Amino acid sequence: DWCPHNDHVIASGSEDCTVMVWQIPEHGLSQPLTEPVVVLEGHSKRVGIIAWHPTARNVLLSAGCDNVVLIWNVGTAEELYRLDGLHPDLIYSASWSRDGARFCTACKDKSVRVIDPRRGTVVAEKERAHEGARPMRAIFLADGKIFTTGFSRMSERQLALWDTENLEEPMGLQELDSSNGALLPFYDPDTNVVYVCGKGDSSIRYFEITEEPPYIHFLNTFTSKEPQRGMGWMPKRGLDVSKCEIARFFKLHERKCEPIIMTVPRK
Numbered sequence: 001d002w003c004p005h006n007d008h009v010i011a012s013g014s015e016d017c018t019v020m021v022w023q024i025p026e027h028g029l030s031q032p033l034t035e036p037v038v039v040l041e042g043h044s045k046r047v048g049i050i051a052w053h054p055t056a057r058n059v060l061l062s063a064g065c066d067n068v069v070l071i072w073n074v075g076t077a078e079e080l081y082r083l084d085g086l087h088p089d090l091i092y093s094a095s096w097s098r099d100g101a102r103f104c105t106a107c108k109d110k111s112v113r114v115i116d117p118r119r120g121t122v123v124a125e126k127e128r129a130h131e132g133a134r135p136m137r138a139i140f141l142a143d144g145k146i147f148t149t150g151f152s153r154m155s156e157r158q159l160a161l162w163d164t165e166n167l168e169e170p171m172g173l174q175e176l177d178s179s180n181g182a183l184l185p186f187y188d189p190d191t192n193v194v195y196v197c198g199k200g201d202s203s204i205r206y207f208e209i210t211e212e213p214p215y216i217h218f219l220n221t222f223t224s225k226e227p228q229r230g231m232g233w234m235p236k237r238g239l240d241v242s243k244c245e246i247a248r249f250f251k252l253h254e255r256k257c258e259p260i261i262m263t264v265p266r267k
Contacts (some may be wrong), residue, residue, distance in 0.1 A: 159185075
């Protein structure tokens with residue numbers, strides 16, 4: 001995950017239970033990096049999730065297969081908070097709110113939780129946010145709502161929008177199809193567009209989130225021939241605005257990584 005406050009810093013989680021922070025040279029890589037600037041040790045199993053704090057420098061969240069969330073001071077390599085016992089099963093995703101006061105998680109027990117890290121408590125929880133047994137994802141939107149992807153009981157892929165003040169029922173729920181790849185959401189707060197990429201799909205669907213019902217509005221689908229093994233995306237600061245670029249994805253193939261550029265045409 002690229003650091004939002006320093007374009008030359010990137011963090012990674014690993015099978016060896018560590019989180020490492022790397023400094024990319026000023027003019028890019030001329031050879032592979034092998035020496036991290038910081039190693040953060042505190043998890044007992046593989047670390048699958050990392051997320052930089054959006055507003056505080058040098059604060060990093062990590063979540064491992066040990067069902068523990070750690071929040072680090074990267075500058076001193078110290079644990080700020082250890083959030084243990086809040087998740088009974090594997091954590092699928094973690095996402096900070098825009099101001100960094102809270103974060104939300106999606107868990108294998110089918111619950112979405114909103115957590116206050118300073119108090120170490122769950123401030124809101126939705127059990128069975130998606131009924132299906134396959135992986136879910138949850139992300140905070142700019143206005144404090146939560147967008148989730150998951151599966152129905154009949155294994156239909158779903159998107160949902162939730163108000164954290166009332167998690168009883170989703171504000172909006174859409175069923176997409178019955179493919180079995182987990183849906184990865186990517187959110188752009190500037191345009192309020194969520195891009196949804198399915199593992200094994202060969203398409204990217206995108207939706208606008210608005211204040212009016214049905215709240216989740218389908219915009220379009222980008223389709224290609226090859227299925228994607230994974231997807232990443234460029235931080236907004238790396239886009240070429242002179243070419244009206246609003247998003248750039250990096251699609252993982254078996255032997256290559258392909259950039260996919262989204263632009264808004266201007267006359």
